[in-house]
Amino acid sequence: MTTPVFYVHKSGLETTLQDQGRPGFQQYGITESGAMDGFALAMGNFLAGNHPDAPALEITMAGPELEMISACTLALAGGDLGARLNGERLASFTSFYVQPGDRLTFDGPVFGVRTYLTVAGGLIGTKTLGSTATFEKAAMGGIDGRKVRKGDTLTRGSFHKDFKTQAGKRVHADLADHPYEKRPLRVLTGPEWEAFTEDGRRMFLSNGYQVTGQSNRMGYRLHGPDITHEDRADILSDAVPFGTIQVAADGQPMIMMADRQTTGGYTRIGHVITADHPYLAQLKPGDEVTFQLVSMKKAHEALSRQQMACKKFAFARGLT
Amino acid sequence: MDDPIITPLGDRALRVNFGSVISEHIHKNVRSLCVLLEKYPRWGVIEWIPSYTSVTIMYDPLELPFEHGYRYVEELMQLALSEPLPPARTVEIPVVYGGTYGPDLDNVAAHNQISAEDVIHKHSTPTYMIYMLGFAPGFPYLGGLPEELATPRLAEPRTVVPAGAVGIAGPQTGIYPLESPGGWQIIGQTPLTLYRPDAEPPVLLQAGDRLQFSAVSEDEFVEISESVRAETYEPVIRWECEADD
Numbered sequence: 001m002t003t004p005v006f007y008v009h010k011s012g013l014e015t016t017l018q019d020q021g022r023p024g025f026q027q028y029g030i031t032e033s034g035a036m037d038g039f040a041l042a043m044g045n046f047l048a049g050n051h052p053d054a055p056a057l058e059i060t061m062a063g064p065e066l067e068m069i070s071a072c073t074l075a076l077a078g079g080d081l082g083a084r085l086n087g088e089r090l091a092s093f094t095s096f097y098v099q100p101g102d103r104l105t106f107d108g109p110v111f112g113v114r115t116y117l118t119v120a121g122g123l124i125g126t127k128t129l130g131s132t133a134t135f136e137k138a139a140m141g142g143i144d145g146r147k148v149r150k151g152d153t154l155t156r157g158s159f160h161k162d163f164k165t166q167a168g169k170r171v172h173a174d175l176a177d178h179p180y181e182k183r184p185l186r187v188l189t190g191p192e193w194e195a196f197t198e199d200g201r202r203m204f205l206s207n208g209y210q211v212t213g214q215s216n217r218m219g220y221r222l223h224g225p226d227i228t229h230e231d232r233a234d235i236l237s238d239a240v241p242f243g244t245i246q247v248a249a250d251g252q253p254m255i256m257m258a259d260r261q262t263t264g265g266y267t268r269i270g271h272v273i274t275a276d277h278p279y280l281a282q283l284k285p286g287d288e289v290t291f292q293l294v295s296m297k298k299a300h301e302a303l304s305r306q307q308m309a310c311k312k313f314a315f316a317r318g319l320t
Numbered sequence: 321m322d323d324p325i326i327t328p329l330g331d332r333a334l335r336v337n338f339g340s341v342i343s344e345h346i347h348k349n350v351r352s353l354c355v356l357l358e359k360y361p362r363w364g365v366i367e368w369i370p371s372y373t374s375v376t377i378m379y380d381p382l383e384l385p386f387e388h389g390y391r392y393v394e395e396l397m398q399l400a401l402s403e404p405l406p407p408a409r410t411v412e413i414p415v416v417y418g419g420t421y422g423p424d425l426d427n428v429a430a431h432n433q434i435s436a437e438d439v440i441h442k443h444s445t446p447t448y449m450i451y452m453l454g455f456a457p458g459f460p461y462l463g464g465l466p467e468e469l470a471t472p473r474l475a476e477p478r479t480v481v482p483a484g485a486v487g488i489a490g491p492q493t494g495i496y497p498l499e500s501p502g503g504w505q506i507i508g509q510t511p512l513t514l515y516r517p518d519a520e521p522p523v524l525l526q527a528g529d530r531l532q533f534s535a536v537s538e539d540e541f542v543e544i545s546e547s548v549r550a551e552t553y554e555p556v557i558r559w560e561c562e563a564d565d
Contacts, residue, residue, distance in 0.1 A: 023378065026369045027354070028523040029453035029497075030515075128517050138457050138498055138515070188330055191337075236342065237454055237461065239369040239376035241333050263371055263454035271330030299331035300381045307382060 002124050002155040004069045008148055012064035012106065014217075015148040017123060017141060018116075020053045022131035026262040032242070033133040033141070036217060036258050037078050037114050037281035039179055039306065044077030044118035046314045047095040049159060049166045054122030055132040057148065059115050061284070063106025064148065068098040072156065073120040073166040077176075079112020079282050093176040097167035112180065112282030120166060121159040135259060169317070175309050179278035184292035186276050188299060190245065190268030192235060200228035200251070204269055208288040209253060215285055217259040222289070226251030233267055240264035243272035243280065245291075255280065275302035321349050321400040326393055329376055332366075334389050337374040342463060346373050347451055351528035352405050356396040364389070370527040371452045372461070405561075410447055410530040412556035413495070415486050416541040417443075417508035424474070424505035428488055431471045439507065442466045443493070444533040450525055458497040458514035458523035460531070465493040477503030484510045486533065497523075508533075511545040512555065524555065 008015075020041065021034020035041035035058055042052035057064075063081045075095035076083055083090040084105050090096060092115060098104070104117075125132040128140035139145025143152060170176075193201070209224035233249035240246065244256045246266035255272060256264065257280075272280055273294065283289065322338055329335040336353060339346040353375045357368050364384025369376045379389050417440045418425040429436045448464040455461075470491045478501060481487075485496040487504030496502060497514035510533075514524050525531060536544070547553040 024367045025457075025522065026367055026378075027453065027527065028457060028521060029455060029459050030457045030522065129522060137500075140517070188328065191327060191329060191335060236340070236372045237452065238371040238374060239329065239333065239335070241330050241376070241378065243330060261455055262369055263452065268329075273331050296328055296331055296386060300386075303331065304382055 001158045003072075003121070003158075004153050005072055005119055005123070005156045006066040006068050006104070006154055008064055008150055008152040008154070009067055010065035011147070011149045012059055013062040014060040015064050016058050016134035017055050017125040017143065017148065018058040018133050019055045019131055021133050021258065022129050022140070025129055026239070029262050030129065031135055031138070031259055031262060033135040033258055034131070035116065035133075037116070037278045039278040039310070040078030040114070040281075041116045041118070042310055043093060043171050043176070043313065044075045044116040045122075046310075046317050046319055047075035047077060047093070047166070047169050047171065048073055048118040048120045049317070049319065050118060050120065050122050052310070052314070054118065055125055056116045056118040056123060057154075059106070059117060061109055061113050063115070066104040068100055068102040068104070069153065071097070071099050073097055074104075075118045075169075076115050077118065077171070078115040080110040081115045082107025082110050083115070091170070093171040095167050095169045109284070113284045114281055119156045121156040124155045124157055137259075171313060175313060179275070179306065180282055183279075184290040185280065186273045186294040186299065186302070187245065187270035187291050188273060188296055189293065190270045192267035193269060195230055195232070195267045196247070196269060197228045197230055200226070201269075203227050204253070205291055205293065208290050211283050211285050211287045211289065213285045215283075217257055219257045219260055220255045220283065222253045222255065224252070227253060227269065229267060234265055235267055237263040237265045240268065241271065243274065243277055244268050245270045245272065257281070273299035273302060275299065275306050321352055321397050322346075324349065324397070326390055328386060332378060332381060334377045334379060334386065334393065335374055336377065336393055339373045342372050342451065344449055344463075347449065347528070348405070350375055351408075352400050353393075353396060354528065355406060356399055356403070360396065360399070362392050365392075371454075407559040407561045408528060408530060410532060410558040410560060411525060412558075413510050413512060413531050413533050414536040414540065414544055415444070415508040415510050415533045416536055416538055419538070421538075421541070422486070422506055422508035424487070425507045428469060428471045428505050428507055432468050434468065439469060440535050442469055443507065444535050447530045447532050448493070450527055450529045450531060452527045453523065453525070456497050456500065456515075458525065459494060460514075460525045462493055462531070465491060467491070469493070471505050473503040474505060477501055481506060482509065484512065484514075486510060509541070511541050511548055512553070513548055530560075
């Protein structure tokens with residue numbers, strides 16, 4: 001059964017339906033897509049009483065204007081884009097209850113660039129290859145393969161819990177803020193680490209790099225001191241998982257994100273560890289990042305801690 | 321199977337690398353490992369991505385520690401020694417060449433100082449190797465374009481190239497799976513659908529397959545298009561065992 005939840009008066013800058021993506025098809029050249037900040041989507045879904053993979057709105061920079069059609073529990077998680085319910089400020093990482101006629105609006109970014117609006121029961125969209133994640137280039141998922149736009153009415157699925165009891169919940173600040181604390185991005189060396197000069201590698205590890213305006217769901221282009229190659233910047237096309245840092249002949253790094261192609265043709269200097277992907281997903285043009293090498297053991301420990309914290313939270317919400 | 325180099329690729333992938341050049345011999349190892357990954361699945365393995373010279377295996381480090389993943393690949397390598405590789409598919413791709421379907425056929429002919437008929441003949445004679453898919457859903461990276469057909473990309477890319485367009489870009493030939501902008505020299509069009517989200521698997525061609533283009537008339541193109549739309553089209557496929565080397 002589906003129930004209309006809200007009507008879209010304004011779409012916002014880039015509002016899409018996303019879940020945790022469609023892995024499993026990269027061998028066919030099919031992009032993974034899904035939430036840029038999978039941690040925030042999972043927490044938002046837990047707040048709304050859902051499975052971590054339930055489809056939600058990914059809202060970027062300038063949020064939409066929505067009018068509620070039915071009573072329901074919603075939650076916001078991720079960056080703080082200045083959300084207001086009937087003019088009252090809503091904090092990120094909280095759930096709230098809405099009534100028909102309520103208006104959800106966004107002032108603009110206070111922290112980060114992406115927030116997830118989750119809805120008890122999960123939003124309903126078009127499923128492509130088992131996922132609702134929007135990938136417009138190939139018209140996959142979303143609403144008939146596209147972004148959310150003005151005039152859309154979004155519907156939700158059914159849920160088991162008494163949804164009134166889900167409102168007014170929040171994620172403890174330690175857990176909600178930890179992934180977003182300012183710090184260097186932790187990286188593992190990439191397979192072409194040796195393809196860079198010693199000087200190039202030192203530049204990469206000792207300088208700040210600025211996120212440029214040429215940054216989107218596919219990837220971020222960064223700007224900073226040149227990272228010089230020994231010989232060639234091109235490789236035979238090969239896999240580039242989320243967080244891979246490629247450096248083309250111009251010596252500037254680019255970080256591959258959710259809508260990246262499945263393979264890339266530039267030397268891979270490193271990979272941002274998975275536990276730092278939420279931090280990466282909330283960067284905006286103008287932000288500066290630095291890189292710090294860590295061991296794979298440390299990367300796995302950090303990921304394990306983050307996922308255990310998520311699981312504990314889900315458990316406390318009675319969702320396991 | 322040749323001894324590969326197994327390394328991490330970030331904290332959620334393991335890369336099995338068989339070499340550094342494009343060769344059918346190296347790719348046979350890639351295909352062999354992909355076949356075994358499919359046949360002997362392992363908990364914690366999410367998916368794998370074959371490329372020209374390597375297979376990247378995505379795994380969940382909380383389900384499958386790296387060392388266990390490493391040993392799993394080593395076990396598969398051992399199995400590869402005793403398990404014969406299943407026959408490879410050669411998929412026939414009907415193409416209507418030239419005219420409005422292939423507006424750059426004459427460019428390619430002129431650039432290489434041969435006739436348009438020669439371009440068609442030379443393009444539809446070889447069996448091409450599909451090394452990997454990428455760039456777009458179902459897009460095949462093909463090896464085997466005759467050197468005398470190599471043509472630089474268009475100086476000005478088109479804003480719209482239709483799905484099914486068959487083109488040449490430098491030493492490469494390929495097929496556009498989706499309507500998109502593009503700068504390839506378009507010499508023809510196939511009525512077949514490379515990306516078909518409702519089918520299993522969702523793509524017509526797979527890494528490790530081979531393909532051959534076959535010239536068809538405009539009438540045949542229309543006929544095949546209709547049966548593709550009606551979902552009654554059966555692609556022409558040959559199965560061939562690969563010689564041991």
